[in-house]
Amino acid sequence: MKSYRKELWFELPRRRQLVNVTREVEAAVQASGVREGLCLVNAMHITASVFINDDESGLHHDFEVWLEKLAPEKPHSQYRHNGAEDNADAHLKRTIMGREVVMAITEGALDLGPWEQIFYGEFDGRRRKRALVKIIGE
Amino acid sequence: MKSYRKELWFELPRRRQLVNVTREVEAAVQASGVREGLCLVNAMHITASVFINDDESGLHHDFEVWLEKLAPEKPHSQYRHNGAEDNADAHLKRTIMGREVVMAITEGALDLGPWEQIFYGEFDGRRRKRALVKIIGE
Amino acid sequence: MKSYRKELWFELPRRRQLVNVTREVEAAVQASGVREGLCLVNAMHITASVFINDDESGLHHDFEVWLEKLAPEKPHSQYRHNGAEDNADAHLKRTIMGREVVMAITEGALDLGPWEQIFYGEFDGRRRKRALVKIIGE
Numbered sequence: 001m002k003s004y005r006k007e008l009w010f011e012l013p014r015r016r017q018l019v020n021v022t023r024e025v026e027a028a029v030q031a032s033g034v035r036e037g038l039c040l041v042n043a044m045h046i047t048a049s050v051f052i053n054d055d056e057s058g059l060h061h062d063f064e065v066w067l068e069k070l071a072p073e074k075p076h077s078q079y080r081h082n083g084a085e086d087n088a089d090a091h092l093k094r095t096i097m098g099r100e101v102v103m104a105i106t107e108g109a110l111d112l113g114p115w116e117q118i119f120y121g122e123f124d125g126r127r128r129k130r131a132l133v134k135i136i137g138e
Numbered sequence: 139m140k141s142y143r144k145e146l147w148f149e150l151p152r153r154r155q156l157v158n159v160t161r162e163v164e165a166a167v168q169a170s171g172v173r174e175g176l177c178l179v180n181a182m183h184i185t186a187s188v189f190i191n192d193d194e195s196g197l198h199h200d201f202e203v204w205l206e207k208l209a210p211e212k213p214h215s216q217y218r219h220n221g222a223e224d225n226a227d228a229h230l231k232r233t234i235m236g237r238e239v240v241m242a243i244t245e246g247a248l249d250l251g252p253w254e255q256i257f258y259g260e261f262d263g264r265r266r267k268r269a270l271v272k273i274i275g276e
Numbered sequence: 277m278k279s280y281r282k283e284l285w286f287e288l289p290r291r292r293q294l295v296n297v298t299r300e301v302e303a304a305v306q307a308s309g310v311r312e313g314l315c316l317v318n319a320m321h322i323t324a325s326v327f328i329n330d331d332e333s334g335l336h337h338d339f340e341v342w343l344e345k346l347a348p349e350k351p352h353s354q355y356r357h358n359g360a361e362d363n364a365d366a367h368l369k370r371t372i373m374g375r376e377v378v379m380a381i382t383e384g385a386l387d388l389g390p391w392e393q394i395f396y397g398e399f400d401g402r403r404r405k406r407a408l409v410k411i412i413g414e
Contacts, residue, residue: 003312036141044389058218080334104272113182134380174279196356242410251320276277
Protein backbone atom coordinates (compact mmCIF):
# COMPACT_ATOMS: atom_id res chain seq x y z
CA MET A 1 0.00 0.00 0.00
CA LYS A 2 1.19 3.49 -0.87
CA SER A 3 0.30 6.65 1.01
CA TYR A 4 0.83 10.32 0.28
CA ARG A 5 0.23 13.51 2.27
CA LYS A 6 0.19 17.15 1.25
CA GLU A 7 -0.99 20.39 2.88
CA LEU A 8 -2.59 23.16 0.82
CA TRP A 9 -2.14 26.60 2.39
CA PHE A 10 -4.37 29.64 2.03
CA GLU A 11 -4.37 33.22 3.21
CA LEU A 12 -7.44 34.77 1.67
CA PRO A 13 -8.13 38.52 1.73
CA ARG A 14 -11.86 38.19 2.32
CA ARG A 15 -13.81 36.75 5.25
CA ARG A 16 -15.67 34.40 2.91
CA GLN A 17 -14.23 33.06 -0.32
CA LEU A 18 -14.27 29.90 -2.44
CA VAL A 19 -11.08 28.58 -4.06
CA ASN A 20 -11.01 25.86 -6.73
CA VAL A 21 -8.30 23.38 -5.68
CA THR A 22 -9.04 20.63 -8.24
CA ARG A 23 -5.74 21.11 -10.04
CA GLU A 24 -3.70 20.93 -6.82
CA VAL A 25 -5.47 17.73 -5.79
CA GLU A 26 -4.93 16.20 -9.23
CA ALA A 27 -1.23 17.06 -8.93
CA ALA A 28 -1.11 15.31 -5.56
CA VAL A 29 -2.67 12.19 -7.09
CA GLN A 30 -0.01 12.23 -9.81
CA ALA A 31 2.76 12.70 -7.25
CA SER A 32 1.44 9.85 -5.09
CA GLY A 33 1.87 7.24 -7.82
CA VAL A 34 -1.40 5.65 -6.66
CA ARG A 35 -3.38 4.01 -9.52
CA GLU A 36 -6.31 2.61 -7.49
CA GLY A 37 -7.30 4.05 -4.13
CA LEU A 38 -9.00 6.80 -2.18
CA CYS A 39 -8.20 10.50 -1.86
CA LEU A 40 -9.36 12.45 1.21
CA VAL A 41 -9.30 16.26 1.18
CA ASN A 42 -10.36 18.01 4.39
CA ALA A 43 -10.19 21.45 5.94
CA MET A 44 -7.86 21.41 8.96
CA HIS A 45 -9.81 24.33 10.46
CA ILE A 46 -13.30 24.24 11.88
CA THR A 47 -14.40 27.46 10.19
CA ALA A 48 -13.59 26.24 6.68
CA SER A 49 -14.88 23.57 4.34
CA VAL A 50 -13.85 21.32 1.49
CA PHE A 51 -16.71 20.45 -0.85
CA ILE A 52 -17.49 19.52 -4.45
CA ASN A 53 -19.78 21.56 -6.65
CA ASP A 54 -19.88 23.67 -9.82
CA ASP A 55 -17.29 26.33 -10.73
CA GLU A 56 -19.87 28.90 -11.77
CA SER A 57 -19.83 32.44 -10.39
CA GLY A 58 -23.63 32.80 -10.28
CA LEU A 59 -23.89 29.68 -8.13
CA HIS A 60 -21.10 30.90 -5.85
CA HIS A 61 -23.07 34.10 -5.32
CA ASP A 62 -26.16 31.99 -4.56
CA PHE A 63 -24.16 30.01 -1.95
CA GLU A 64 -23.09 33.25 -0.24
CA VAL A 65 -26.66 34.60 -0.06
CA TRP A 66 -28.07 31.22 1.02
CA LEU A 67 -25.51 30.62 3.78
CA GLU A 68 -26.10 34.12 5.11
CA LYS A 69 -29.80 33.30 5.26
CA LEU A 70 -29.34 29.95 7.04
CA ALA A 71 -26.51 31.05 9.36
CA PRO A 72 -26.21 34.85 9.32
CA GLU A 73 -22.98 36.45 10.45
CA LYS A 74 -24.63 39.44 12.13
CA PRO A 75 -25.61 40.50 14.66
CA HIS A 76 -22.56 38.90 16.27
CA SER A 77 -24.37 39.06 19.61
CA GLN A 78 -26.87 36.37 18.55
CA TYR A 79 -24.26 33.65 19.17
CA ARG A 80 -22.88 32.65 22.55
CA HIS A 81 -19.62 31.51 20.95
CA ASN A 82 -18.98 35.16 20.12
CA GLY A 83 -17.61 36.20 23.50
CA ALA A 84 -14.00 36.83 22.59
CA GLU A 85 -14.59 35.80 18.94
CA ASP A 86 -16.96 36.82 16.15
CA ASN A 87 -16.89 33.71 13.97
CA ALA A 88 -19.71 31.49 15.29
CA ASP A 89 -21.48 31.82 11.93
CA ALA A 90 -18.38 30.39 10.21
CA HIS A 91 -18.64 27.20 12.32
CA LEU A 92 -22.27 26.84 11.24
CA LYS A 93 -21.68 27.65 7.57
CA ARG A 94 -18.88 25.09 7.40
CA THR A 95 -21.20 22.51 8.94
CA ILE A 96 -23.65 22.95 6.05
CA MET A 97 -20.92 22.86 3.40
CA GLY A 98 -19.04 19.92 4.98
CA ARG A 99 -15.53 19.36 6.31
CA GLU A 100 -14.21 16.92 3.73
CA VAL A 101 -14.61 15.03 0.49
CA VAL A 102 -13.51 11.48 -0.27
CA MET A 103 -12.90 10.66 -3.92
CA ALA A 104 -12.04 7.51 -5.81
CA ILE A 105 -8.76 7.20 -7.68
CA THR A 106 -9.07 4.99 -10.78
CA GLU A 107 -6.32 4.28 -13.30
CA GLY A 108 -4.13 6.92 -11.71
CA ALA A 109 -6.60 9.82 -11.83
CA LEU A 110 -9.39 11.37 -9.74
CA ASP A 111 -12.60 9.55 -10.66
CA LEU A 112 -14.92 12.58 -10.85
CA GLY A 113 -18.11 13.30 -12.80
CA PRO A 114 -17.90 15.82 -15.66
CA TRP A 115 -18.84 18.89 -13.58
CA GLU A 116 -17.34 17.97 -10.21
CA GLN A 117 -14.84 20.56 -9.01
CA ILE A 118 -13.20 20.59 -5.57
CA PHE A 119 -13.37 23.77 -3.49
CA TYR A 120 -11.81 25.10 -0.34
CA GLY A 121 -14.54 27.18 1.30
CA GLU A 122 -13.26 29.88 3.62
CA PHE A 123 -15.73 31.38 6.10
CA ASP A 124 -13.33 33.17 8.44
CA GLY A 125 -10.41 34.28 6.33
CA ARG A 126 -7.69 36.92 6.44
CA ARG A 127 -5.25 34.54 8.13
CA ARG A 128 -3.14 31.52 7.18
CA LYS A 129 -5.14 28.29 7.09
CA ARG A 130 -4.79 24.93 5.41
CA ALA A 131 -6.39 21.82 3.96
CA LEU A 132 -5.02 18.29 4.01
CA VAL A 133 -4.75 15.90 1.07
CA LYS A 134 -4.25 12.25 2.04
CA ILE A 135 -4.06 9.47 -0.51
CA ILE A 136 -3.89 5.74 0.05
CA GLY A 137 -3.91 2.91 -2.45
CA GLU A 138 -1.71 1.01 -4.82
CA MET B 139 -4.88 -4.56 -1.83
CA LYS B 140 -7.98 -5.14 -3.92
CA SER B 141 -10.05 -2.45 -5.56
CA TYR B 142 -13.40 -2.49 -7.31
CA ARG B 143 -15.40 0.12 -9.25
CA LYS B 144 -18.97 0.21 -10.42
CA GLU B 145 -21.32 2.88 -11.77
CA LEU B 146 -25.01 2.94 -10.87
CA TRP B 147 -27.15 4.64 -13.53
CA PHE B 148 -30.46 6.42 -13.06
CA GLU B 149 -33.03 8.13 -15.27
CA LEU B 150 -35.78 9.19 -12.94
CA PRO B 151 -39.14 10.50 -14.16
CA ARG B 152 -39.50 13.17 -11.46
CA ARG B 153 -37.39 16.24 -10.72
CA ARG B 154 -36.89 15.07 -7.13
CA GLN B 155 -36.85 11.43 -6.09
CA LEU B 156 -35.11 9.13 -3.61
CA VAL B 157 -33.93 5.65 -4.65
CA ASN B 158 -32.79 2.96 -2.22
CA VAL B 159 -29.52 1.55 -3.59
CA THR B 160 -28.50 -0.56 -0.59
CA ARG B 161 -28.92 -3.85 -2.46
CA GLU B 162 -26.83 -2.68 -5.43
CA VAL B 163 -24.03 -1.54 -3.10
CA GLU B 164 -24.15 -4.84 -1.20
CA ALA B 165 -23.86 -6.68 -4.52
CA ALA B 166 -20.80 -4.58 -5.39
CA VAL B 167 -19.19 -5.50 -2.06
CA GLN B 168 -19.81 -9.19 -2.82
CA ALA B 169 -18.40 -8.83 -6.32
CA SER B 170 -15.30 -7.03 -5.02
CA GLY B 171 -14.19 -9.95 -2.87
CA VAL B 172 -13.07 -7.44 -0.22
CA ARG B 173 -13.42 -8.77 3.36
CA GLU B 174 -12.01 -5.76 5.28
CA GLY B 175 -11.98 -2.30 3.76
CA LEU B 176 -13.86 0.86 2.88
CA CYS B 177 -16.71 1.46 0.43
CA LEU B 178 -17.28 4.94 -1.03
CA VAL B 179 -20.54 5.74 -2.81
CA ASN B 180 -20.86 9.21 -4.32
CA ALA B 181 -23.07 11.07 -6.74
CA MET B 182 -21.10 11.93 -9.90
CA HIS B 183 -23.41 14.91 -10.48
CA ILE B 184 -23.54 18.12 -8.47
CA THR B 185 -27.33 18.24 -8.33
CA ALA B 186 -27.67 14.80 -6.73
CA SER B 187 -26.74 13.22 -3.43
CA VAL B 188 -25.84 9.91 -1.84
CA PHE B 189 -26.85 9.68 1.82
CA ILE B 190 -27.86 7.22 4.52
CA ASN B 191 -31.16 7.41 6.35
CA ASP B 192 -34.43 5.56 6.94
CA ASP B 193 -36.49 3.89 4.20
CA GLU B 194 -39.81 5.25 5.45
CA SER B 195 -42.22 7.08 3.14
CA GLY B 196 -43.39 9.56 5.79
CA LEU B 197 -39.81 10.65 6.42
CA HIS B 198 -39.14 10.94 2.68
CA HIS B 199 -42.13 13.28 2.44
CA ASP B 200 -40.71 15.27 5.39
CA PHE B 201 -37.35 15.57 3.56
CA GLU B 202 -39.10 16.96 0.47
CA VAL B 203 -41.03 19.59 2.48
CA TRP B 204 -37.99 20.48 4.57
CA LEU B 205 -35.60 20.88 1.63
CA GLU B 206 -38.15 23.05 -0.16
CA LYS B 207 -38.27 25.23 2.94
CA LEU B 208 -34.48 25.54 3.31
CA ALA B 209 -33.69 25.82 -0.42
CA PRO B 210 -36.90 26.47 -2.39
CA GLU B 211 -36.99 25.72 -6.09
CA LYS B 212 -39.20 28.69 -7.00
CA PRO B 213 -39.21 31.46 -7.94
CA HIS B 214 -36.37 30.44 -10.27
CA SER B 215 -35.43 34.12 -10.55
CA GLN B 216 -34.20 34.23 -6.93
CA TYR B 217 -30.95 32.48 -7.94
CA ARG B 218 -28.23 33.96 -10.12
CA HIS B 219 -27.20 30.49 -11.29
CA ASN B 220 -30.55 30.32 -13.07
CA GLY B 221 -29.59 32.27 -16.17
CA ALA B 222 -29.70 29.51 -18.75
CA GLU B 223 -30.59 26.88 -16.11
CA ASP B 224 -33.29 26.45 -13.49
CA ASN B 225 -31.58 24.05 -11.09
CA ALA B 226 -29.76 26.25 -8.56
CA ASP B 227 -31.98 24.87 -5.80
CA ALA B 228 -30.79 21.35 -6.67
CA HIS B 229 -27.16 22.38 -6.00
CA LEU B 230 -28.21 23.70 -2.58
CA LYS B 231 -30.42 20.73 -1.68
CA ARG B 232 -27.64 18.30 -2.55
CA THR B 233 -25.27 20.31 -0.33
CA ILE B 234 -27.53 19.72 2.67
CA MET B 235 -28.00 16.02 1.89
CA GLY B 236 -24.32 15.40 1.09
CA ARG B 237 -22.39 14.14 -1.93
CA GLU B 238 -21.14 10.83 -0.59
CA VAL B 239 -21.07 8.18 2.09
CA VAL B 240 -18.11 6.12 3.24
CA MET B 241 -18.91 2.80 4.86
CA ALA B 242 -16.85 0.11 6.55
CA ILE B 243 -16.64 -3.38 5.10
CA THR B 244 -16.22 -6.04 7.79
CA GLU B 245 -16.08 -9.79 7.23
CA GLY B 246 -17.11 -9.33 3.62
CA ALA B 247 -20.25 -7.25 4.21
CA LEU B 248 -21.30 -3.60 4.62
CA ASP B 249 -20.93 -2.75 8.31
CA LEU B 250 -24.18 -0.79 8.77
CA GLY B 251 -26.44 -0.16 11.75
CA PRO B 252 -29.85 -1.87 11.79
CA TRP B 253 -31.78 0.97 10.11
CA GLU B 254 -29.10 2.39 7.83
CA GLN B 255 -30.18 2.37 4.18
CA ILE B 256 -28.26 3.99 1.32
CA PHE B 257 -30.09 6.38 -0.99
CA TYR B 258 -29.43 8.14 -4.25
CA GLY B 259 -31.14 11.52 -3.91
CA GLU B 260 -32.10 13.10 -7.21
CA PHE B 261 -32.86 16.84 -7.19
CA ASP B 262 -32.76 17.57 -10.93
CA GLY B 263 -33.96 14.41 -12.65
CA ARG B 264 -35.54 13.46 -15.94
CA ARG B 265 -32.15 12.70 -17.52
CA ARG B 266 -29.46 10.02 -17.27
CA LYS B 267 -27.21 10.42 -14.23
CA ARG B 268 -25.00 8.17 -12.18
CA ALA B 269 -23.36 7.35 -8.86
CA LEU B 270 -19.98 5.74 -8.29
CA VAL B 271 -19.19 2.80 -6.02
CA LYS B 272 -15.49 2.40 -5.19
CA ILE B 273 -14.21 -0.28 -2.85
CA ILE B 274 -10.70 -0.81 -1.53
CA GLY B 275 -9.43 -3.34 0.98
CA GLU B 276 -8.33 -6.91 1.28
CA MET C 277 -2.97 -4.00 4.80
CA LYS C 278 -4.17 -3.82 8.40
CA SER C 279 -7.72 -3.19 9.52
CA TYR C 280 -9.29 -2.46 12.88
CA ARG C 281 -12.89 -2.13 14.09
CA LYS C 282 -14.34 -0.80 17.29
CA GLU C 283 -17.81 0.20 18.47
CA LEU C 284 -18.35 3.16 20.81
CA TRP C 285 -21.52 2.83 22.89
CA PHE C 286 -23.65 5.61 24.37
CA GLU C 287 -26.74 5.89 26.53
CA LEU C 288 -27.24 9.58 27.04
CA PRO C 289 -29.74 11.01 29.54
CA ARG C 290 -30.89 13.87 27.32
CA ARG C 291 -32.69 13.86 23.97
CA ARG C 292 -29.94 16.00 22.44
CA GLN C 293 -26.34 15.94 23.59
CA LEU C 294 -22.80 16.23 22.18
CA VAL C 295 -20.01 13.93 23.38
CA ASN C 296 -16.33 14.47 22.61
CA VAL C 297 -14.95 11.10 21.45
CA THR C 298 -11.54 12.27 20.25
CA ARG C 299 -9.67 10.37 22.94
CA GLU C 300 -11.51 7.10 22.21
CA VAL C 301 -10.75 7.42 18.50
CA GLU C 302 -7.09 8.19 19.21
CA ALA C 303 -6.94 5.07 21.39
CA ALA C 304 -8.40 3.01 18.52
CA VAL C 305 -5.71 4.35 16.18
CA GLN C 306 -3.03 3.31 18.69
CA ALA C 307 -4.60 -0.13 19.09
CA SER C 308 -4.81 -0.63 15.32
CA GLY C 309 -1.05 -0.34 14.82
CA VAL C 310 -1.73 1.56 11.59
CA ARG C 311 0.93 4.20 10.77
CA GLU C 312 -0.44 5.47 7.43
CA GLY C 313 -4.10 5.10 6.51
CA LEU C 314 -7.66 6.30 6.91
CA CYS C 315 -9.96 6.31 9.93
CA LEU C 316 -13.74 6.34 9.45
CA VAL C 317 -16.02 7.18 12.38
CA ASN C 318 -19.77 7.01 11.73
CA ALA C 319 -22.99 6.95 13.68
CA MET C 320 -24.67 3.55 13.30
CA HIS C 321 -28.06 5.19 13.92
CA ILE C 322 -29.94 7.52 11.61
CA THR C 323 -30.90 9.99 14.35
CA ALA C 324 -27.30 10.63 15.44
CA SER C 325 -24.22 12.20 13.92
CA VAL C 326 -20.45 12.10 14.01
CA PHE C 327 -18.84 15.43 13.16
CA ILE C 328 -15.76 17.53 13.79
CA ASN C 329 -15.88 20.97 15.33
CA ASP C 330 -14.81 23.00 18.37
CA ASP C 331 -15.11 21.79 21.98
CA GLU C 332 -16.53 25.06 23.28
CA SER C 333 -19.72 25.21 25.32
CA GLY C 334 -20.93 28.51 23.83
CA LEU C 335 -20.72 27.05 20.34
CA HIS C 336 -22.50 23.89 21.46
CA HIS C 337 -25.34 26.05 22.73
CA ASP C 338 -25.37 27.86 19.38
CA PHE C 339 -25.64 24.51 17.56
CA GLU C 340 -28.65 23.56 19.70
CA VAL C 341 -30.46 26.84 19.01
CA TRP C 342 -29.55 26.78 15.32
CA LEU C 343 -30.64 23.18 14.73
CA GLU C 344 -33.94 23.87 16.48
CA LYS C 345 -34.44 26.81 14.12
CA LEU C 346 -33.62 24.83 10.94
CA ALA C 347 -35.35 21.58 11.97
CA PRO C 348 -37.58 22.22 15.01
CA GLU C 349 -38.63 19.28 17.16
CA LYS C 350 -42.11 20.63 17.89
CA PRO C 351 -44.92 20.55 17.06
CA HIS C 352 -44.43 16.82 16.48
CA SER C 353 -47.48 16.87 14.19
CA GLN C 354 -45.65 18.88 11.53
CA TYR C 355 -43.83 15.74 10.36
CA ARG C 356 -45.43 12.77 8.63
CA HIS C 357 -42.73 10.45 10.01
CA ASN C 358 -44.18 11.12 13.45
CA GLY C 359 -47.03 8.63 13.29
CA ALA C 360 -45.87 6.11 15.85
CA GLU C 361 -42.64 8.04 16.51
CA ASP C 362 -41.71 11.60 17.50
CA ASN C 363 -38.16 11.82 16.19
CA ALA C 364 -38.47 13.13 12.61
CA ASP C 365 -36.57 16.25 13.64
CA ALA C 366 -33.65 14.06 14.75
CA HIS C 367 -33.35 12.58 11.24
CA LEU C 368 -33.20 16.12 9.82
CA LYS C 369 -30.76 17.48 12.41
CA ARG C 370 -28.41 14.56 11.84
CA THR C 371 -28.55 15.27 8.09
CA ILE C 372 -27.24 18.79 8.68
CA MET C 373 -24.53 17.64 11.09
CA GLY C 374 -23.48 14.65 8.96
CA ARG C 375 -23.29 10.89 9.50
CA GLU C 376 -19.53 10.39 9.46
CA VAL C 377 -16.04 11.77 9.36
CA VAL C 378 -13.04 10.37 7.54
CA MET C 379 -9.65 11.32 8.91
CA ALA C 380 -6.08 10.73 7.79
CA ILE C 381 -3.68 8.71 9.91
CA THR C 382 -0.09 9.89 9.55
CA GLU C 383 2.92 8.52 11.44
CA GLY C 384 0.63 6.51 13.69
CA ALA C 385 -1.64 9.36 14.83
CA LEU C 386 -4.83 11.14 13.76
CA ASP C 387 -3.81 13.90 11.36
CA LEU C 388 -6.06 16.68 12.69
CA GLY C 389 -5.79 20.46 12.72
CA PRO C 390 -5.12 22.17 16.06
CA TRP C 391 -8.80 22.73 16.99
CA GLU C 392 -10.40 19.70 15.39
CA GLN C 393 -12.30 17.59 17.91
CA ILE C 394 -14.51 14.61 17.07
CA PHE C 395 -18.07 14.53 18.44
CA TYR C 396 -20.88 12.06 18.66
CA GLY C 397 -24.04 14.13 18.25
CA GLU C 398 -27.13 12.57 19.78
CA PHE C 399 -30.52 13.91 18.63
CA ASP C 400 -32.80 11.19 19.97
CA GLY C 401 -31.17 9.89 23.13
CA ARG C 402 -32.21 8.12 26.30
CA ARG C 403 -31.44 4.69 24.82
CA ARG C 404 -28.39 2.64 23.91
CA LYS C 405 -26.83 3.66 20.61
CA ARG C 406 -23.42 3.35 19.02
CA ALA C 407 -20.82 4.69 16.61
CA LEU C 408 -18.37 2.68 14.54
CA VAL C 409 -14.62 3.25 14.21
CA LYS C 410 -13.03 1.52 11.22
CA ILE C 411 -9.36 1.91 10.38
CA ILE C 412 -7.45 0.64 7.36
CA GLY C 413 -3.84 1.17 6.39
CA GLU C 414 -0.37 -0.07 7.06
